[in-house]
Amino acid sequence: MIDPLVERIATRIRTEREARRWTLAQLADASGVSRAMINRIERGESNPTAVVLGKLSAAFQLSVASLLAQAEEAPEVTEPAAAGVRRPADDPEWVDPETGYRRRQIAGPRFPAELAEIRLPAGARVPYPAAAFAFLHQLVWVLEGRLTFHDGDTAHELGPGDVIELGDPAPRVFANTADTDCRYAVLLSRTDRP
The missing domain is CATH 1.10.260.40 (lambda repressor-like DNA-binding domains)
Structure with missing residues (x-):
């Protein structure tokens, strides 16, 4: 199935x-x-x-x-939901079959910005090409653990509470070199140009 x-x-x-x-x-x-x-x-x-x-x-x-x-978004959802509380169990969680990276969409599809919670297991490394960041403003906020964030050729070591706002599109890597999971939030908004 x-x-x-x-x-x-x-x-x-x-x-x-x-x-x-x-x-x-x-x-x-x-x-x-x-x-x-x-x-x-x-x-x-x-x-x-x-x-x-x-x-x-x-x-x-x-x-x-x-x-x-x-x-x-569940296919049967056609009307905006009434204001209310959503529990973590209400949100689908996608799991990367290779790294165990877990992603839960926090903001609904009708919200004007995208917000996701990510759990990156110890030792996991997820690279993205620069084109994946075109037409976006993006902010990463580390909630728990350590995140080594590669922005092009620059590496940033981020800990709980640290925030990084991303600039122009570049190849990026989210890496957890620690021995415990890292949990972070990603906030995205679209722009007209890369």
Whole structure:
């Protein structure tokens, strides 16, 4: 049986590709992800890793958060929810099958900014291409643990309470070199230009 979230991610990626009238080969060329892998993802046979999602989102000029947020929204939700409390159990959590990276979308898809909570296991390293950060303002706030954040050629060691606002798009790496998990929040807002 296919995990419902993996199935929605598959549908979201296929919808984005088809909206651009791209073939699998065209998306493979634009993203650097093999045609065979994209095909397996779109059929719901493979849960993409964070690295693969980063490459696909860059090709679509979307943030990983946007790609996942729209996939995480339950298909039956058509009206904005009434103001109220959401519990962690109410929010889908996506888990990277390669690193164990866990991502929970905090802000709903109709909120004007994207907010996600990330849990990065000890020893995990997740790189993203510069194109995954185009058209975005992004802020990373470390809540627990240590995060080694590579912004292009510059590495920043971040601890609890530290915040980094990202500048122009650059290749970035989120790494946890500590022996305990790191929990951080990512806040994104779109802009008209990279």
